[in-house]
Amino acid sequence: MSILVILLAVVFLGIASGSIGTFTFLRKRALLGDAIAHAVLPGVALGFMVTGTKMPFFLILGACFTGSLSIYLMNTIVQKSKLKMDTAIAVVLSGFFGIGILLITYIQRNYGSEQTGLDKFFFGKAAAMLYSDFIWLFAICILVIVCIYAFYKEFLLISFDKNYAKSVGLNVRLYEFLLSFLTVLVIVTGIQIVGIILMAALLVTPASSARFWTNKLSNLIILSSVIASISGIAGSLLSYSISKMPTGPWIVIFLSLIAVASILFAPKRGVVARNLKSKRLKKKMFHDNILKTFYHLSEADGSFNTLRTSSELRNRRYFEEPKLSLALRDLMKLDLVHQSENKWGLSNEGWIKAKRIVKVHRLWEMYLTKHLRISSDHVHDDADTIEHFISPELEKELEKLLAYPDEDPHHTKIPYT
Amino acid sequence: MEKESIIEAHDLTVSYDKKPVLWDVDFKLPAGLLTGVIGPNGAGKSTLLKTLMGILKPDSGYVKLFGNKLDEVRKKVSYVPQRESVDWDFPASALDVVLMGLYAQKGLFKRINKADREWAMYCLEQLGMQDYKNRQISQLSGGQQQRVFLARSLAQNASLYLMDEPFAGVDATTEKSIIDLLQKMKNDGKSIVVVHHDLQSVNEYFDWLLMVNTRLVASGPTSEVFTQELLEETYGGKLSILSQMAHILKNLEIGRKEHEKI
Numbered sequence: 001m002s003i004l005v006i007l008l009a010v011v012f013l014g015i016a017s018g019s020i021g022t023f024t025f026l027r028k029r030a031l032l033g034d035a036i037a038h039a040v041l042p043g044v045a046l047g048f049m050v051t052g053t054k055m056p057f058f059l060i061l062g063a064c065f066t067g068s069l070s071i072y073l074m075n076t077i078v079q080k081s082k083l084k085m086d087t088a089i090a091v092v093l094s095g096f097f098g099i100g101i102l103l104i105t106y107i108q109r110n111y112g113s114e115q116t117g118l119d120k121f122f123f124g125k126a127a128a129m130l131y132s133d134f135i136w137l138f139a140i141c142i143l144v145i146v147c148i149y150a151f152y153k154e155f156l157l158i159s160f161d162k163n164y165a166k167s168v169g170l171n172v173r174l175y176e177f178l179l180s181f182l183t184v185l186v187i188v189t190g191i192q193i194v195g196i197i198l199m200a201a202l203l204v205t206p207a208s209s210a211r212f213w214t215n216k217l218s219n220l221i222i223l224s225s226v227i228a229s230i231s232g233i234a235g236s237l238l239s240y241s242i243s244k245m246p247t248g249p250w251i252v253i254f255l256s257l258i259a260v261a262s263i264l265f266a267p268k269r270g271v272v273a274r275n276l277k278s279k280r281l282k283k284k285m286f287h288d289n290i291l292k293t294f295y296h297l298s299e300a301d302g303s304f305n306t307l308r309t310s311s312e313l314r315n316r317r318y319f320e321e322p323k324l325s326l327a328l329r330d331l332m333k334l335d336l337v338h339q340s341e342n343k344w345g346l347s348n349e350g351w352i353k354a355k356r357i358v359k360v361h362r363l364w365e366m367y368l369t370k371h372l373r374i375s376s377d378h379v380h381d382d383a384d385t386i387e388h389f390i391s392p393e394l395e396k397e398l399e400k401l402l403a404y405p406d407e408d409p410h411h412t413k414i415p416y417t
Numbered sequence: 418m419e420k421e422s423i424i425e426a427h428d429l430t431v432s433y434d435k436k437p438v439l440w441d442v443d444f445k446l447p448a449g450l451l452t453g454v455i456g457p458n459g460a461g462k463s464t465l466l467k468t469l470m471g472i473l474k475p476d477s478g479y480v481k482l483f484g485n486k487l488d489e490v491r492k493k494v495s496y497v498p499q500r501e502s503v504d505w506d507f508p509a510s511a512l513d514v515v516l517m518g519l520y521a522q523k524g525l526f527k528r529i530n531k532a533d534r535e536w537a538m539y540c541l542e543q544l545g546m547q548d549y550k551n552r553q554i555s556q557l558s559g560g561q562q563q564r565v566f567l568a569r570s571l572a573q574n575a576s577l578y579l580m581d582e583p584f585a586g587v588d589a590t591t592e593k594s595i596i597d598l599l600q601k602m603k604n605d606g607k608s609i610v611v612v613h614h615d616l617q618s619v620n621e622y623f624d625w626l627l628m629v630n631t632r633l634v635a636s637g638p639t640s641e642v643f644t645q646e647l648l649e650e651t652y653g654g655k656l657s658i659l660s661q662m663a664h665i666l667k668n669l670e671i672g673r674k675e676h677e678k679i
């Protein structure tokens with residue numbers, strides 16, 4: 001089969017599973033998807049045994065049958081027994097998969113080893129697909145995409161708020177059934193390319209990676225389709241160029257790479273971005289504290305033009321040494337501080353900033369004592385952290401609420417600019 | 418002339434896993450009132466609302482809204498679920514959630530249009546949430562999420578509203594503005610049923626009360642049923658609750674105005 005057809009098939013599958021998988025992910029049904037994928041195996045074997053052919057139609061039919069049966073069984077187990085969903089999933093997954101393996105072994109014994117073509121269902125082999133397989137794959141993927149477009153609102157509603165969906169008269173059972181059915185279809189189609197064992201990854205990993213990058217459902221669907229397709233293309237190209245290589249593992253490796261990259265590098269939600277943010281905050285707090293200390297020193301001796309040595313600063317407030325010098329240098333680059341010989345002083349801008357920090361610190365102390373009735377000897381530590389985070393809007397509100405007080409609770413003057 | 422009943426519950430018994438949590442609930446609610454549903458945790462208040470909305474099927478008994486079966490009057494009824502019933506880490510903005518209130522009226526393939534958006538914005542404004550329309554819902558405070566739910570319900574433009582704890586996690590100012598809004602809606606002829614936990618404000622807020630504790634203890638005008646005796650019956654049975662009640666009842670005797678929230 002030409003590589004172009006394979007790539008096209010992989011892209012279609014990526015779109016179908018990326019978009020249906022978004023709902024699997026949002027409805028927290030990831031494990032269910034895994035169970036369905038495994039439960040498909042006995043269906044494929046049965047389809048072959050009953051008809052004696054490898055016609056895709058019959059294999060798909062068998063797969064759909066046992067896939068749906070597994071959903072039904074899991075739901076019934078949860079409803080009728082006291083078992084929880086995770087147990088039901090484990091029982092059904094291993095049970096169906098075990099039966100599937102038995103049947104496949106039986107087929108290999110009795111129909112000769114050339115029938116081991118069924119092997120490809122374990123890890124997927126895109127290159128081994130037949131022309132008729134592709135026709136089915138395209139048809140099913142298009143069906144899935146059309147359904148998601150048509151029932152977007154309904155699927156969204158039952159994924160977010162099922163009770164509300166029922167309350168507005170939506171036939172929740174019907175749409176849940178439809179979603180499950182489409183999921184089974186995608187899984188059944190996907191196993192030829194990705195394989196039973198790894199199919200759940202193609203379903204859920206794209207959406208969970210994409211979630212790091214977007215807060216909008218429509219974008220989430222598109223992005224996870226793109227992620228699934230790209231991984232599919234990369235994986236099948238690799239497995240195509242290395243003979244006897246299954247497709248599934250390669251696709252999943254790319255999916256996992258994208259997932260790891262998303263977890264690490266996504267803006268806002270990613271680990272790196274969050275670390276950077278907290279580093280920036282720490283730095284800002286350190287800078288604020290230095291500026292503030294200049295102010296405190298000058299306030300104490302009444303001289304705002306004197307330059308200070310770094311040990312003077314450190315005597316007033318605890319600063320770690322190499323960090324202090326580095327930070328002073330940073331502040332100099334920002335034109336907040338200037339240096340002559342060993343001594344440092346604030347620039348005009350530096351004074352403005354320092355005053356503001358002292359002001360909001362003292363305003364916050366006033367607020368705590370006046371409005372929350374916290375005693376004045378308890379408010380300093382709190383204000384020391386809060387001062388860095390008070391926004392200009394909040395600052396204005398505090399000023400208004402407290403009517404521009406002259407002094408803080410410790411009777412030191414509040415500087416206004 | 419007697420007002421028509423907007424809700425009729427006939428001998429409702431509702432169970433989870435065959436264990437009844439509501440027994441033989443039977444009442445009629447006059448139209449055009451602001452009704453409170455009170456009762457201790459686990460009393461079955463949410464269950465009652467869900468049954469009235471057809472979300473749960475009763476074991477026995479039936480519900481009539483506007484004198485009809487629910488399915489015939491669905492468009493005239495709106496439900497506000499308890500805020501904790503959904504996962505707020507869902508990829509949607511405040512405006513998206515309000516727009517969900519319009520989904521039922523929209524058919525297949527029909528997309529949300531500009532007029533829908535404007536209407537949804539209007540509903541957000543009613544709750545003072547217009548500045549948060551594009552905010553990701555997980556980034557909203559509990560009280561703001563609650564208001565988004567209320568705005569979604571308003572968007573349905575119904576005649577009867579069933580609200581499960583709309584004041585939970587809401588600060589005093591917001592509670593005041595919401596109750597003002599509900600009062601205004603009532604004056605426009607709408608009927609509103611609210612599950613409520615703060616007994617201090619019951620007299621002030623509600624015209625009618627449903628007092629529930631696995632059974633219906635009382636249904637009637639607040640002035641008639643909000644009595645110590647019925648309250649004890651509603652909240653009695655559990656000792657820890659009883660002691661809390663003693664405290665609340667004591668405050669009731671003094672008068673609610675002395676109670677001040679920060």
Ligand SMILES: Nc1ncnc2c1ncn2[C@@H]1O[C@H](COP(=O)(O)OP(=O)(O)OP(=O)(O)O)[C@@H](O)[C@H]1O
Nearest residue numbers: 433434438456457458459460461462463464465499
């Ligand atoms: N899905 C459920 N499955 C089984 N039991 C349930 C379920 N939902 C509620 N219950 C039980 O039914 C009873 C009534 O619950 P319900 O949620 O209606 O109480 P409530 O009055 O709304 O309480 P709260 O004030 O805490 O919201 C409780 O004992 C609860 O444990």
Ligand SMILES: [Mg+2]
Nearest residue numbers: 462463464499
């Ligand atoms: Mg409840």
